Amino acid sequence: MKVDNRLLAVTQSLRREIASAKPGLRLPSVRSLMKEFHVSPATVERAFAQLVSEGLIEPRPGQGTFVRETPAGPSEVVDLSWQSVALGAAREDGGFFEASLTLPPADGLILNMGYLPPDLQASGLLAHALRRAAGGVDLWDRLPIEGLQSLRAWFSREIGNGAVFSPHDVIICNGGQAAITATLRALVPPGRPILVETPTYTGAISAARAAGLEVIPVAMDENGVRPELLEDAFQQTGARVFYSQPTFSNPSGVVTSIERRAAVLDIAAEARAFIIEDDWARDLDLTGNAPAPLATGDRHGHVVYIRSLAKSAAPGLRVAAVMARGAALARLKVARASQDFFVAGPLQAAALAVVSAPGWKRHLKAACAALIERRDILVGALREEAGDCVTFQVPTGGMHLWLRLPDHVCDVALAADMARNGVFISAGRAWFPADPEGSFLRLTFAGHPTTLVEGAKRLSQAIKHKL
Structure with a gap:
């Protein structure tokens, strides 16, 4: 079995920090670990996913990743490290997909949903x-x-x-x-x-x-x-x-x-x-x-x-x-x-x-009309706030806008930064089965118009700050 030494280095470093840390300690960010170990965001995400699967850490959307709180009881040291050997190499990279299924906080500006929001559902x-x-x-x-x-x-x-x-x-x-x-x-x-x-x-x-x-x-x-x-x-x-x-x-x-x-x-x-x-x-x-x-x-x-x-x-x-x-x-x-x-x-x-x-067709017609309106709101806000910092094609269906970022702006790091500031977007890397051809974001335009406008404003400011 081929060993990824860079992944191993990140994972072992985090294990050492977790072993000496108190429950609830916030772990280093994706960006800081990338700089420290000279690795890609995907490698850091895989390390986090491994430790989550072992029950050692827990991600908290909008806040970061923390050493997992342990239930009160006898102070017995639990060692689950044997499971990594028993299970062997993972057959899937659960980091990105698991993150996409995590419900963001209700008070966040949510632009990463994959479904119609409650006000557009049947x-x-x-x-x-x-x-x-x-x-x-x-x-x-x-x-x-x-x-x-x-x-x-x-x-x-x-x-x-x-x-x-x-x-x-x-x-x-x-x-x-x-x-x-x-x-x-x-x-x-x-x-x-x-x-x-x-x-x-x-x-x-x-x-x-x-x-x-x-x-x-x-x-x-x-x-x-x-x-x-x-x-x-x-x-x-x-x-x-x-x-x-x-x-x-x-x-x-x-x-x-x-x-x-x-x-x-x-x-x-x-x-x-x-x-x-x-x-x-x-x-x-x-x-x-x-x-x-x-x-x-x-x-x-x-x-x-x-x-x-x-x-x-x-x-x-x-x-x-x-x-x-x-x-x-x-x-x-x-x-x-x-x-x-x-x-x-x-x-x-x-x-x-x-x-x-009879109401099904009416529902679809109303949902599509709302999606058109909200798509145009997000497109207009991005054009006004981001200018030519991002490029995209206006979609004729679905509920997503695919943004290309400047190549030197890391989509994974940007998405993590935005989440810490209450704006939830999807890093484009998750949609590439191999190395991506650039840096991308997926934004969902199905949300409430005020969310779209404010989210576009904050995102555009963050991108411009990185230029």
């Missing part, structure tokens, strides 16, 4: 639907692995072309992340390569690494993944799966062009490979001009299609669908069953009631 529809579903006695019984037939039929119709997937080709999952995880397990054996766009969804990177896969990045431009690089990657690596978000890619917001979509399908067919199409923001099309899903152009089973409701309804609606045909579908059923058997019946019934209600 809360009323969900509450009404769930009350009705809870009374369905049969829904509490054991359900088919694939999910409720009526909900599967809705997902198959929603793709926009009934000839692509039938209800029998649909499997209901506990949210988009669970669908991605099951699909990777079904299609890619451990140790094998998987191609991904770069940058790409950090949850997919984390799931692939947790499954023991080799993540191979393929560069994008403003028109989507570059076909010549994708073709070369298939040939050079022998990969048989490509994970893609061709519509409103997270984090960049890029929409793959019509010409590129045809090319990607042809390349996958030539390589006899699968494309996992993660259509995460189909309901958050802010112009109404998004291309049809990649799957609608596939006739020979190369596209495995994933769509979730959590982004457009509410994060608590952990309902998604994965669609496939042939042997891929059979393997997905096995992977899905071994993961968590089936999605709770009342939740499936509530999801169906929400998307079938």
